[in-house]
Amino acid sequence: MQTFRSLLNRTVLALTGVALLVGGSALALSGTRTADRLPVPPAHHAFLTGAALTALRAQGWWAPGVMAGSFAATALCALWCARQFRVGGSSLLPLPGTGGTVRTRALEEALNLDAVALEGVARCRTRVFFSRGRLTVRLHLWLQPGTAPAAVLPGLTRLIGRAESATTPCTVRSRVRLSHLSHRVPHVR
Secondary structure: OHHHHHHHHHHHHHHHHHHHHHHHHHHHHHOHHHHOOOOOOOHHHOOOOHHHHHHHHHOOOHHHHHHHHHHHHHHHHHHHHHHHOOOOEEOEEEOOOOOOEEEHHHHHHHHHHHHHOOOOEEEEEEEEEEEOOEEEEEEEEEEOOOOOHHHHHHHHHHHHHHHHHHOOOOEEEEEEEEEEOOOOOOOOO
């Protein structure tokens, strides 16, 4: 669900950006024909009156300042938009000593299998992100009915410790979310 929402947000962001880019370009390239037809607010509602704007345009710094500000704002917005499409860093994790690599998806599956093997854990979803020498492990564990979280924590600590020792040069940051499966109550009809 989270990936669908993220994909939807990025798609809406990209479509909005393209629409604004096309609309702004059309207004900038059309000249005064379109500008004469645009609604103009009354002078008492405007931030700058016509006389104040004319006085600013007469200054030598106005045109380069507006252009530089516009380019900087456009570059920052484009950078922010590009960062939205970056999902999770590298999918390859370097192994210590051997010079080899392992896919983060394989590490996710291994951690997932080990977590499900813990007593009291019904199922688990694991996500591993590797970026800038840091490994982020997100575990979402569903505990069996009647299992206390304190019973699972020692095994979970050992599991995360093994992941840290396997990826020694990387710093590992882990986030654990515990949920309970509900008791199934039989329904009588």
